[in-house]
Amino acid sequence: MPPLITLSIVSHGDADKIARLLQSILQHEPDTASRFQLILTDNLKDDLPDFDPAHWSSLHILRNERPLGFAENHNRAFSHARGEYFVILNPDLVFEQPLLERMLKSLHDRGADLIAPQIVDETGTVQDSYRPLPTPFELIQRRLPGYTFTPYLPDADGIARPDWIAGMFWLMRSETYRQLGGLDEKFFLYLEDVDFCSRARLRGMKIMVNTNAWVRHDAQRSSRRRLRYLYLHIKSALQFFLSPVYRQVRRL
Numbered sequence: 001m002p003p004l005i006t007l008s009i010v011s012h013g014d015a016d017k018i019a020r021l022l023q024s025i026l027q028h029e030p031d032t033a034s035r036f037q038l039i040l041t042d043n044l045k046d047d048l049p050d051f052d053p054a055h056w057s058s059l060h061i062l063r064n065e066r067p068l069g070f071a072e073n074h075n076r077a078f079s080h081a082r083g084e085y086f087v088i089l090n091p092d093l094v095f096e097q098p099l100l101e102r103m104l105k106s107l108h109d110r111g112a113d114l115i116a117p118q119i120v121d122e123t124g125t126v127q128d129s130y131r132p133l134p135t136p137f138e139l140i141q142r143r144l145p146g147y148t149f150t151p152y153l154p155d156a157d158g159i160a161r162p163d164w165i166a167g168m169f170w171l172m173r174s175e176t177y178r179q180l181g182g183l184d185e186k187f188f189l190y191l192e193d194v195d196f197c198s199r200a201r202l203r204g205m206k207i208m209v210n211t212n213a214w215v216r217h218d219a220q221r222s223s224r225r226r227l228r229y230l231y232l233h234i235k236s237a238l239q240f241f242l243s244p245v246y247r248q249v250r251r252l
Contacts, residue, residue, distance in 0.1 A: 003037035003057040005100060006083030006174065010041040010073045011048050014091035018048070024095035026055055032101060039077040043067045058082075070167065071183035071192045078174075078182055086177045090168040094216040103171045106159070106210045113205035114172045114197070116165045117213040126151060127217060129169075130162035130209050133249060134194060136241055158212035163249075165207060167193035169215055176205065189229070190236040198249040 007025075011018055018040065026033050038056045042048040042063045053059035060080055068076070074088055085104065099117055107115045119129035128149040132138075141147055152160040167183075170193075180199055183192045197207055240246055 001035070003083040004032065004035040005085045005087055005104075005171075006037040006039060006078075006081035007087050007089060008039050008041070008074050008077040008081070009089050009091055010043055010070070010077075011091055012043050012067070013047050015048050017091045019051070021089065021091060021093055021095070022051065024093075025100075028095045028098045029100055036100075037081065037083050039080055041073045041077055043073060069185065069188035069192075071185045071187055074167075075182040075185065078177055081174055084174060086170075086172055086174045088167055088170045090217065092218045093169060094218075096216055097213070099213055099215060100171070102213050103210060106208070106213075107171065107173075110157075110159055110208055111206060112208040113176050114165065114170055114200060115208045115210060116169050116171065117215050118209060118211045119166075119168065119217045120214050122216065122218065129166040129217075130160060131164060133163040133198070134191075134237075136237070139237055152209070154209075154211045158210060160209040160211055162207065162209060163201070164194045164197035165209060167196070168217060176200075179203070186239060187236045188232055190233045191240045192236070195240055195243070195245055198245050201252060202245070202248055 009018060009021070033055050034057060036056050038059045040048060040051070040059070040061045042061060044067065045063050045065060048061055050061065051059060062076060062080070064073075078086060087100070103115055103117060106112065116130065119127045121127055128151070130152065131149070152162050154160040180196065180203070184195050187195060200207060
Protein backbone atom coordinates (compact mmCIF):
# COMPACT_ATOMS: atom_id res chain seq x y z
CA MET A 1 0.00 0.00 0.00
CA PRO A 2 1.46 3.41 -0.90
CA PRO A 3 1.96 5.85 1.97
CA LEU A 4 -0.95 8.11 2.82
CA ILE A 5 1.15 11.13 3.83
CA THR A 6 4.71 12.23 3.13
CA LEU A 7 6.23 14.25 6.00
CA SER A 8 9.11 16.60 5.08
CA ILE A 9 11.31 17.91 7.92
CA VAL A 10 14.57 19.82 7.50
CA SER A 11 17.27 19.82 10.18
CA HIS A 12 19.75 22.64 10.77
CA GLY A 13 21.47 20.94 13.69
CA ASP A 14 18.08 19.96 15.15
CA ALA A 15 18.61 16.27 15.87
CA ASP A 16 17.24 16.48 19.42
CA LYS A 17 14.21 18.53 18.36
CA ILE A 18 13.41 16.13 15.53
CA ALA A 19 13.65 13.15 17.88
CA ARG A 20 11.18 14.89 20.18
CA LEU A 21 8.85 15.76 17.29
CA LEU A 22 8.87 12.21 15.92
CA GLN A 23 8.18 10.76 19.35
CA SER A 24 5.21 13.11 19.76
CA ILE A 25 3.84 12.04 16.37
CA LEU A 26 4.16 8.36 17.28
CA GLN A 27 2.49 9.03 20.62
CA HIS A 28 -0.53 10.80 19.15
CA GLU A 29 -0.80 9.09 15.74
CA PRO A 30 -0.04 5.46 16.69
CA ASP A 31 -2.59 3.88 14.36
CA THR A 32 -1.61 5.75 11.19
CA ALA A 33 2.15 6.39 11.54
CA SER A 34 2.83 3.20 9.60
CA ARG A 35 1.26 4.94 6.57
CA PHE A 36 3.54 7.98 6.81
CA GLN A 37 6.55 8.34 4.54
CA LEU A 38 9.15 10.29 6.50
CA ILE A 39 11.75 12.37 4.63
CA LEU A 40 14.37 14.05 6.80
CA THR A 41 16.82 16.49 5.24
CA ASP A 42 20.14 16.95 7.02
CA ASN A 43 21.15 20.44 5.92
CA LEU A 44 24.49 20.08 7.72
CA LYS A 45 25.36 16.80 5.90
CA ASP A 46 26.17 14.57 8.88
CA ASP A 47 24.30 15.97 11.87
CA LEU A 48 21.33 13.60 11.96
CA PRO A 49 21.59 10.06 13.31
CA ASP A 50 19.96 7.11 11.56
CA PHE A 51 16.48 7.07 13.09
CA ASP A 52 14.60 3.79 13.45
CA PRO A 53 12.53 3.27 10.27
CA ALA A 54 10.35 0.53 11.79
CA HIS A 55 7.49 2.86 12.79
CA TRP A 56 7.00 4.42 9.35
CA SER A 57 5.95 3.32 5.90
CA SER A 58 9.45 4.36 4.85
CA LEU A 59 12.17 6.69 6.07
CA HIS A 60 14.67 8.60 3.93
CA ILE A 61 17.45 10.87 5.16
CA LEU A 62 18.78 13.29 2.54
CA ARG A 63 22.23 14.65 3.45
CA ASN A 64 23.23 17.89 1.75
CA GLU A 65 26.80 18.54 0.71
CA ARG A 66 26.16 22.24 1.45
CA PRO A 67 23.34 24.07 3.27
CA LEU A 68 20.35 24.81 1.06
CA GLY A 69 17.40 27.15 1.55
CA PHE A 70 13.96 26.27 2.89
CA ALA A 71 12.41 26.13 -0.58
CA GLU A 72 15.07 24.01 -2.24
CA ASN A 73 15.19 21.56 0.65
CA HIS A 74 11.46 20.87 0.61
CA ASN A 75 11.37 20.74 -3.20
CA ARG A 76 14.09 18.11 -3.14
CA ALA A 77 12.20 16.18 -0.49
CA PHE A 78 9.05 16.37 -2.63
CA SER A 79 10.91 14.77 -5.55
CA HIS A 80 11.07 11.63 -3.35
CA ALA A 81 7.49 11.90 -2.07
CA ARG A 82 5.11 9.01 -2.71
CA GLY A 83 2.27 10.00 -0.39
CA GLU A 84 -1.12 11.18 -1.58
CA TYR A 85 -0.66 14.14 0.75
CA PHE A 86 2.41 16.27 1.44
CA VAL A 87 3.12 17.80 4.85
CA ILE A 88 5.84 20.32 5.72
CA LEU A 89 6.81 20.43 9.40
CA ASN A 90 9.27 22.58 11.32
CA PRO A 91 11.64 20.50 13.49
CA ASP A 92 10.74 22.53 16.60
CA LEU A 93 7.08 21.46 16.66
CA VAL A 94 5.57 19.12 19.25
CA PHE A 95 2.27 17.28 18.75
CA GLU A 96 0.08 17.44 21.85
CA GLN A 97 -3.00 15.81 20.31
CA PRO A 98 -3.88 13.70 17.23
CA LEU A 99 -3.63 16.07 14.28
CA LEU A 100 -3.00 14.63 10.86
CA GLU A 101 -6.20 12.62 10.37
CA ARG A 102 -8.15 15.53 11.82
CA MET A 103 -6.50 17.94 9.39
CA LEU A 104 -7.21 15.60 6.48
CA LYS A 105 -10.88 15.55 7.45
CA SER A 106 -10.97 19.35 7.56
CA LEU A 107 -9.22 19.51 4.18
CA HIS A 108 -11.92 17.35 2.61
CA ASP A 109 -14.95 18.64 4.49
CA ARG A 110 -14.16 22.30 3.84
CA GLY A 111 -12.81 21.93 0.31
CA ALA A 112 -9.43 23.36 1.29
CA ASP A 113 -6.32 23.11 -0.86
CA LEU A 114 -3.87 23.95 1.93
CA ILE A 115 -4.65 23.69 5.63
CA ALA A 116 -2.82 24.16 8.93
CA PRO A 117 -3.60 23.94 12.63
CA GLN A 118 -3.35 26.74 15.15
CA ILE A 119 0.22 27.29 16.37
CA VAL A 120 0.75 27.93 20.09
CA ASP A 121 3.81 28.43 22.27
CA GLU A 122 4.71 26.60 25.50
CA THR A 123 2.20 28.70 27.46
CA GLY A 124 -0.64 28.03 25.02
CA THR A 125 -0.49 31.56 23.61
CA VAL A 126 -1.56 31.70 19.95
CA GLN A 127 1.31 32.66 17.63
CA ASP A 128 0.87 34.84 14.54
CA SER A 129 1.35 32.01 12.07
CA TYR A 130 -1.32 33.18 9.61
CA ARG A 131 -1.82 36.76 8.51
CA PRO A 132 -3.07 39.19 5.89
CA LEU A 133 -0.93 39.82 2.80
CA PRO A 134 2.10 41.75 4.10
CA THR A 135 3.08 45.24 3.00
CA PRO A 136 6.51 46.89 3.31
CA PHE A 137 5.14 49.17 6.04
CA GLU A 138 3.67 46.22 7.97
CA LEU A 139 7.02 44.39 8.03
CA ILE A 140 8.66 47.49 9.50
CA GLN A 141 5.81 48.01 11.95
CA ARG A 142 6.21 44.46 13.29
CA ARG A 143 9.67 45.35 14.60
CA LEU A 144 8.56 48.47 16.45
CA PRO A 145 7.92 48.45 20.22
CA GLY A 146 4.33 47.84 21.20
CA TYR A 147 3.35 45.91 18.07
CA THR A 148 0.65 43.29 18.59
CA PHE A 149 -1.01 41.17 15.94
CA THR A 150 -4.75 40.71 15.58
CA PRO A 151 -5.63 37.13 14.62
CA TYR A 152 -8.25 36.34 12.02
CA LEU A 153 -11.67 35.60 13.46
CA PRO A 154 -12.67 32.03 12.58
CA ASP A 155 -16.15 31.05 11.46
CA ALA A 156 -18.59 29.15 13.68
CA ASP A 157 -16.74 25.89 12.93
CA GLY A 158 -13.36 27.33 13.90
CA ILE A 159 -12.06 27.79 10.35
CA ALA A 160 -10.02 30.91 9.54
CA ARG A 161 -9.22 31.99 5.96
CA PRO A 162 -6.04 34.08 5.95
CA ASP A 163 -4.08 35.40 2.99
CA TRP A 164 -1.08 33.26 3.91
CA ILE A 165 0.10 30.69 6.45
CA ALA A 166 3.66 30.40 7.72
CA GLY A 167 5.34 27.28 6.37
CA MET A 168 5.97 25.68 9.74
CA PHE A 169 3.02 23.26 9.33
CA TRP A 170 1.32 22.79 5.97
CA LEU A 171 -0.87 19.94 4.80
CA MET A 172 -2.01 19.65 1.19
CA ARG A 173 -2.54 17.12 -1.55
CA SER A 174 0.71 16.26 -3.29
CA GLU A 175 -0.98 17.26 -6.52
CA THR A 176 -1.50 20.78 -5.14
CA TYR A 177 2.22 21.16 -4.46
CA ARG A 178 2.96 19.78 -7.92
CA GLN A 179 0.52 22.11 -9.67
CA LEU A 180 2.13 25.14 -8.02
CA GLY A 181 5.60 24.00 -9.00
CA GLY A 182 6.66 23.74 -5.37
CA LEU A 183 8.28 26.58 -3.47
CA ASP A 184 10.12 29.31 -5.37
CA GLU A 185 13.82 28.68 -4.82
CA LYS A 186 14.84 32.30 -5.37
CA PHE A 187 13.73 32.80 -1.74
CA PHE A 188 16.45 31.33 0.49
CA LEU A 189 14.76 31.49 3.87
CA TYR A 190 11.96 34.08 4.21
CA LEU A 191 8.69 34.88 2.39
CA GLU A 192 8.74 31.72 0.28
CA ASP A 193 5.61 30.75 2.24
CA VAL A 194 3.95 34.10 1.46
CA ASP A 195 4.80 33.66 -2.22
CA PHE A 196 3.51 30.06 -2.29
CA CYS A 197 0.19 30.99 -0.66
CA SER A 198 -0.16 34.00 -2.95
CA ARG A 199 0.34 31.85 -6.05
CA ALA A 200 -2.21 29.39 -4.68
CA ARG A 201 -4.77 32.17 -4.19
CA LEU A 202 -4.14 33.46 -7.72
CA ARG A 203 -5.17 30.00 -8.94
CA GLY A 204 -8.36 30.14 -6.89
CA MET A 205 -7.11 27.70 -4.27
CA LYS A 206 -8.45 27.85 -0.71
CA ILE A 207 -6.12 28.38 2.26
CA MET A 208 -7.49 27.59 5.72
CA VAL A 209 -6.53 27.21 9.38
CA ASN A 210 -8.45 24.90 11.69
CA THR A 211 -8.26 26.83 14.97
CA ASN A 212 -9.80 23.90 16.87
CA ALA A 213 -6.61 21.91 16.32
CA TRP A 214 -3.23 23.06 17.57
CA VAL A 215 0.45 22.16 17.68
CA ARG A 216 3.18 23.59 19.91
CA HIS A 217 6.03 25.57 18.39
CA ASP A 218 9.13 27.06 20.05
CA ALA A 219 9.76 30.16 17.89
CA GLN A 220 13.38 31.28 17.58
CA ARG A 221 12.95 34.60 15.68
CA SER A 222 16.46 34.34 14.25
CA SER A 223 16.13 37.42 12.05
CA ARG A 224 15.71 39.54 15.16
CA ARG A 225 18.96 38.33 16.71
CA ARG A 226 21.43 37.76 13.89
CA LEU A 227 22.43 40.23 11.21
CA ARG A 228 22.78 37.54 8.52
CA TYR A 229 19.19 36.41 9.00
CA LEU A 230 18.01 40.00 9.04
CA TYR A 231 19.81 40.54 5.73
CA LEU A 232 18.16 37.44 4.23
CA HIS A 233 14.76 38.64 5.49
CA ILE A 234 15.20 42.05 3.85
CA LYS A 235 16.47 40.48 0.62
CA SER A 236 13.49 38.12 0.40
CA ALA A 237 11.06 40.94 1.20
CA LEU A 238 12.45 43.03 -1.67
CA GLN A 239 12.21 40.05 -4.03
CA PHE A 240 8.58 39.46 -3.09
CA PHE A 241 7.38 43.07 -3.10
CA LEU A 242 8.96 43.66 -6.53
CA SER A 243 7.53 40.44 -8.01
CA PRO A 244 4.58 40.07 -10.42
CA VAL A 245 2.98 37.71 -7.88
CA TYR A 246 2.73 40.51 -5.31
CA ARG A 247 1.31 42.98 -7.83
CA GLN A 248 -1.31 40.48 -8.95
CA VAL A 249 -2.35 39.19 -5.53
CA ARG A 250 -2.84 42.74 -4.23
CA ARG A 251 -5.78 43.02 -6.64
CA LEU A 252 -7.64 40.10 -5.03
